[in-house]
Amino acid sequence: MVAKFLAYNELDSWLAKMAEQYRTIVPRREGDAVLFGPYCESASVELRVRPTQSPKNAVFPQCEALLTYKYNKNPEEPGRVEVEVNEHLDGTPTVVVGGRPCDAAGFNVIDRVYDTDRVRDLNYLTRREATLFISMTCAKPATTCFCNWVGGGPASPSGSDVLMTPIADGYVFEAVTERGEGLIKADLIDASDAQVEDARAVKEAAEAAMGDPVDPSAAREKLLEHFDDVEFWEAEAGKCISCGTCTYLCPTCYCFNISDEKFGHEGVRLRTWDYCMSSLFTQEASGHNPRPTKAHRLKNRVGHKFSYYPSLHDGNIACCGCGRCIKSCPASVDIRAVVLNAIAAPAPQPES
Numbered sequence: 629m630v631a632k633f634l635a636y637n638e639l640d641s642w643l644a645k646m647a648e649q650y651r652t653i654v655p656r657r658e659g660d661a662v663l664f665g666p667y668c669e670s671a672s673v674e675l676r677v678r679p680t681q682s683p684k685n686a687v688f689p690q691c692e693a694l695l696t697y698k699y700n701k702n703p704e705e706p707g708r709v710e711v712e713v714n715e716h717l718d719g720t721p722t723v724v725v726g727g728r729p730c731d732a733a734g735f736n737v738i739d740r741v742y743d744t745d746r747v748r749d750l751n752y753l754t755r756r757e758a759t760l761f762i763s764m765t766c767a768k769p770a771t772t773c774f775c776n777w778v779g780g781g782p783a784s785p786s787g788s789d790v791l792m793t794p795i796a797d798g799y800v801f802e803a804v805t806e807r808g809e810g811l812i813k814a815d816l817i818d819a820s821d822a823q824v825e826d827a828r829a830v831k832e833a834a835e836a837a838m839g840d841p842v843d844p845s846a847a848r849e850k851l852l853e854h855f856d857d858v859e860f861w862e863a864e865a866g867k868c869i870s871c872g873t874c875t876y877l878c879p880t881c882y883c884f885n886i887s888d889e890k891f892g893h894e895g896v897r898l899r900t901w902d903y904c905m906s907s908l909f910t911q912e913a914s915g916h917n918p919r920p921t922k923a924h925r926l927k928n929r930v931g932h933k934f935s936y937y938p939s940l941h942d943g944n945i946a947c948c949g950c951g952r953c954i955k956s957c958p959a960s961v962d963i964r965a966v967v968l969n970a971i972a973a974p975a976p977q978p979e980s
């Protein structure tokens with residue numbers, strides 16, 4: 629596959645050129661946070677640190693109009709109303725530059741749910757098809773990173789179209805897919821053998837820095853074993869303040885809510901992210917809530933990612949190990965510790 633090179637001081641002009649052809653989404657410094665948004669000349673592009681947020685928004689927006697509708701009276705037959713529905717499918721050609729390999733792998737988790745024989749979520753899939761990912765090798769993984777526990781790695785190409793790796797004087801771009809090759813072929817110069825070798829060394833060092841992976845697959849059975857273990861879940865969820873940060877920052881959470889905003893005879897149907905750490909997530913119209921405590925909700929979040937989802941999807945875990953939920957949790961709840969504690973905990977004894 630093709631390998632190209634871009635000097636650090638040419639990054640802005642390259643992004644500006646890309647933005648002429650594609651909606652170009654980049655990590656931008658906004659105060660203390662690094663958030664993904666469209667590239668523009670005044671954006672403070674930040675590729676040196678891990679973004680606070682994942683680029684999930686680019687394909688699965690936090691809020692989107694699924695369709696608009698209008699009630700039209702039939703002039704011939706005023707008692708009869710016809711509903712006009714217009715789908716909103718957004719196939720704007722898009723490139724996400726500077727997400728991490730874990731972020732790209734996160735979309736693989738969502739694909740298994742929204743692109744199946746039974747369900748094809750066209751709003752999601754239209755954007756997905758139109759979006760290319762140029763992911764950045766995590767040259768210095770953080771202590772919260774655990775992508776290698778779940779089949780990923782700081783230089784894993786899975787889910788990306790191009791992998792870019794920082795070396796001494798610029799980035800080496802390596803095409804992963806044919807579409808990725810097409811994206812970098814024209815505007816970048818060929819990388820030299822020495823530059824490709826430097827990139828390889830950066831990737832190897834990053835992989836070594838991750839340390840040995842832990843295999844969390846035993847959690848699939850163990851989390852079920854502890855399903856009714858109230859004591860275990862109350863201890864694990866004790867610190868949680870139900871803020872929802874973990875779910876909102878997660879690249880693999882895909883739950884949503886639907887609401888209609890109606891104005892007179894027309895309206896818009898909106899999809900917005902929902903989050904299972906909220907007490908309202910499962911509240912029923914009767915007022916009954918099957919997950920009334922934060923212990924129930926944490927059990928669901930961890931159980932879904934490490935047990936129920938893998939059971940439905942050939943053992944694949946619904947977590948890409950990005951560590952954002954660990955880094956940004958105000959109460960320091962660590963999903964790795966919850967999983968390992970579930971694996972290590974003795975089986976609950978049946979009541980006598």
Ligand code: SF4
Pocket residue numbers: 867868869870871872873874875905953956957958959960961
């Ligand atoms: S970020 Fe932490 S405190 Fe907030 S809901 Fe998640 S686990 Fe609870």
Ligand code: SF4
Pocket residue numbers: 874877878879880881933946947948949950951952953954963
């Ligand atoms: S559960 Fe946490 S570590 Fe796993 S993908 Fe979501 S935010 Fe990242």
